[in-house]
Amino acid sequence: QVQLVESGGGLVQTGGSLRLSCAASGRTFSYFSNYALGWFRQAPGKEREFVAAISTNGGRTLYADSTKGRFTISRDNAKNTVHLQMNSLKPEDTAVYYCAGDYAYNPGVVLTAGSRYAYWGQGTQVTVSS
Numbered sequence: 387q388v389q390l391v392e393s394g395g396g397l398v399q400t401g402g403s404l405r406l407s408c409a410a411s412g413r414t415f416s417y418f419s420n421y422a423l424g425w426f427r428q429a430p431g432k433e434r435e436f437v438a439a440i441s442t443n444g445g446r447t448l449y450a451d452s453t454k455g456r457f458t459i460s461r462d463n464a465k466n467t468v469h470l471q472m473n474s475l476k477p478e479d480t481a482v483y484y485c486a487g488d489y490a491y492n493p494g495v496v497l498t499a500g501s502r503y504a505y506w507g508q509g510t511q512v513t514v515s516s
Contacts, residue, residue: 389415390485395510398475402514406470408485408507415487415505419443419463422490422497425470427481427512437483438470439496448496452478475514482509 394406406425410418424439438449438459447459458471468485486503497503 390487390505390507392483392485392507392510395483395512397513397515399515400476402475403471403473404475404512406472406483406485406510406512408468408470410466410468410487415466418466420489421487422495423459423461423468424486424497424503425459425468425483426486426500427479427483428509429478429481432481434484434500436498436500439498440468441496442490442493446494446496448498472512475512477514477516480512480514482511484509 389411390408392406392408394404398404419442422441425437426434427437428434436450437453438457440447440459440461444461449457456474461468485507487505488503
C-alpha cells in the first residue's frame with residue numbers, strides 16, 4: 387500500500403506563511419530517495435495546476451511562475467517527507483494542495499506535469515484571507 391499524506395494546511399491572512407508537509411509510506415516508497423516529487427493545487431472551479439517539483443536528491447527544483455520567489459520545495463529522504471514552505475501568501479493561493487510522487491529513472495529529473503505522477507495524496511486545504 388502506497389500512501390502520501392499531506393498536512394500543514396489551514397487559514398492564514400494575506401502576507402502570511404504556511405509550511406506544508408507530505409509523508410510517504412508503504413512498500414513502494416521504501417526507496418523514497420528514488421522518487422521525484424511535486425506539489426500541485428486545485429482551486430474551486432479551476433483545473434489542477436503545478437506548483438513546485440524537486441528531483442530525487444533535491445539538487446534540482448522548479449516552480450510555477452506564480453509561486454517562484456515565494457514558495458520553497460524541499461525534501462528529507464531520511465524521513466520520507468517533502469515540504470512546501472509558502473511565504474507572502476495571497477488570496478489567489480487559496481486551493482487544495484496535493485503532493486505527488488513517481489519513480490525517477492533519471493536522478494536529475496524534475497516532473498512538472500501531473501500526468502507524470504502515479505501517486506497522489508488526499509490533499510490539504512489552504513485558505514488565504516484578504
